[in-house]
Amino acid sequence: MDQHILLFGATKDIIGSSIYSINDSFKTVGELREHLYKQFPSLEKLNSLMIAVNMNYAEDLLELKAGDEIALIPPVSGG
Template identity: 40%
Template sequence: MKILYFAWLRTTIGKSSEDISPPEAVHTVSDLLNWLPSLGENYSSALEKRDLLRIAINQEYADLDQKIKPGDEIAIFPPVTGG
């Protein structure tokens, strides 16, 4: 599974992407967001405001209860504003 981090998430975590293999208990976006903070303080800090995050699975917006699988590309980013 490839995880992409954008904006302040990338800065706080310290990387723009990574390939991970979450435990078998991780089945949904919510499960993933609950597990990622166990990887370190930088992940905990970056993901503590989950209500601000947007998630895309394979370049399509996803809800927290959406299922994920090993070959998916998961993008995690804050809301985007523009002008």
């Protein structure tokens, strides 16, 4: 199953694209996070990295389902 992850701000610069596609499936947000940290160690150097699932901030324990909209949320700086 192809999973597309939306990237913004610093994560877009680190991964080098505005969408990251993985041909793999992860059971939880935490597993996806582990994978990303392994592939892109610079992500761990961010002040924080939240993962949004269906436009809500998600805990690492949240289980992923097919069709979820997933986005990486580096430290926000609006306002």
